[in-house]
Amino acid sequence: MSETELPEARADAEVETESQLDRDDRLRPEFVQAVLDAVEAGDTETARALVEPLHPADVADLFELTPHEERAALAHAVADLLDADVFAEMNDYVREDLLDALEPHEVADIASELDTDDAVAIIEDLDAAEQREVLRALDPDDRAAIEEALSYPEESAGRLMQRELIAVPEHWTVGDAIDYLRGHEELTTDFWEIFVVDRRHHPVGTCALSWILRTPREIAMADVMKREQTLIPVDMDQEEVALRFQKYALISAAVVDDSGRLVGMITVDDIVHIIQQEAGEDVLRLSGAGEGDINEPIRFTVRTRLTWLLINLPTAMLAAFVISFFDGEIAAFALLASLMGVVSGMGGNAGTQTLAVVVRAIATNQLTSSNTSRMIVREFRIAATNGVTLGLLIGIGSLIIWHRADLAVVFGLAILFNNLVAGLAGVLVPVTLDRFDIDPAVSSSVFVTMFTDSMGFLSFLGLAALFGVHGTG
Structure with a gap:
């Protein structure tokens, strides 16, 4: 494609993206074909212009809708748009295809940008040798967290939980907690409640962010927190975890080890995936259709x-x-x-x-x-x-x-x-x-x-x- 044609192609791409999704929020067939045609023609500028406005979940859908033999070329054309969020949303088999084409340090870079649970979901599907290479390329702290998660049984709370959480001592005041949140940039930014722990790091209560924001600074956290909480054992099956979230209408829950120490938390967005996965598995098992994934070899x-x-x-x-x-x-x-x-x-x-x-x-x-x-x-x-x-x-x-x-x-x-x-x-x-x-x-x-x-x-x-x-x- 000539230089004079590129601006026109990008303009066409911008028009195309206005109708990229149908009424059910699915990628339109003509949009998918337009991206693949651009990739086949070697026009990475147009392909990238089409894909860039998409949400990470829609980019993941695009790769799932792309035939197996064309995914590598698509990945090469939009490589800078394949961030950690896209891989987190991607179908397991499609993700495995793309990860096989990446170097261990590239997989490690993606995993380091994800929460622990999403990073584990990516690494656990790799072969043992590939796992070791990827783990070796990770930061020591990230490597330790992921190795610990991989030590737990598959489909357990230990695999599902994320280590990024906020926990404060029960003797702190609300003001102490606020100062702590504002003074440490390395803390996670996505959370709904704060866990209150004792000296042994055992969870003794939870406190919603809204309560902290509406409570005077001098009030003790022990006086604000809710002591009744649902604790998830680290080895509990993920299906049982989902049932607890459903039964008690939880947004997040603390995960504890055998000694009762707080080791992680599980959030409702992960549970939504588990409920969908378990429900689908039961139906497919009744029919003997296996996993029923259309991307399965x-x-x-x-x-x-x-x-x-x-x-x-x-x-x-x-x-x-x-x-x-x-x-x-x-x-x-x-x-x-x-x-x-x-x-x-x-x-x-x-x-x-x-x-x-x-x-x-x-x-x-x-x-x-x-x-x-x-x-x-x-x-x-x-x-x-x-x-x-x-x-x-x-x-x-x-x-x-x-x-x-x-x-x-x-x-x-x-x-x-x-x-x-x-x-x-x-x-x-x-x-x-x-x-x-x-x-x-x-x-x-x-x-x-x-x-x-x-x-x-x-x-x-x-x-x-x-x-x-x-x-x-």
Whole structure:
């Protein structure tokens, strides 16, 4: 592109950025294509002019929308816009792609600009050798904080927390705290409350910034602070942390180690990501779709889904084994082969409904040992009501269509029976797995499907054999 064309291109870029987002705050396809076309043409000036006005989260989205093979060229074109905030917002797989192309000292520079929790999120996905090189390039204080965080289990409060917080002694006055905040430039600037600690650095209370601003300087912090607080153990699972934030409407919370010392804090903006992540994981695990990330390498997706399908194969074979016992009935009345799929399918749908409710209840601590029996009775009543209703409708419908009273009775009773099985399996399977510390979102659907398919075929064909349903009646 010539020098005379550059100003015109930049002007076009400025016009383009006015409509870069659609009504749902998503990058428009034409905007993404305009950026990629500029990169392909070697026009980094235009590409940069298009990308520069974007929010860091939108820049991260741009890279996620860019095909894998074109991301490196885009990163080179807008390298000076790829700051720490962009990497913090980026999808894990996309971020890993870009980090692989950077030198360890460049990754260290990005990590040093982030809060500890965001820096850990970047470094923990690197290979062990790359982690060591990046950590070696960090400032000693940053390295120590990140190494400590990496020592905690994955998806724990220790990984999630940030060390940048404000803590003051309980014997200080409000004036002391204000002077401290104003006199130390190295303190973090993003916080909502101050933690008050004793001499052993144990948190004894919290104080909102608004209280400090509205309280006379001579008042003691111990007289202003709120002593009731929710403390998060450093090894607590992040899902349990999110539940505490939701239950107690927290904005931030102190994280303590085994001795009760204040070691970090967790803020609500991190919890929003955790809630979204955990909710998505449970849904995807029920279907066996793995992480369900469209940026995940195909080989990982194939391996996860194929493993799940192979696990389901024995349950399908069990259903076929049940059917084999009734070859004579099916041969005598071929209509049974068409209708038995309806029984198992309706039971499967009912089981999935119950399973989704129960898994969610377990995940949110709504279902505990104290109300499990009540939940079982509740779902049994629902299954019985739905089963009777569907059984009557299907029985009457089949009577009208095929004019067979025996078939109508068998069809309706099989629907009722399989709904009851589905309701009980949908509760008992996830509850039992949870009692054995097995994630019910991972394995429940396999067993529920096995019960509804096998019992659906068994009830329908068994009742058909019992009532002597055949093609000549």
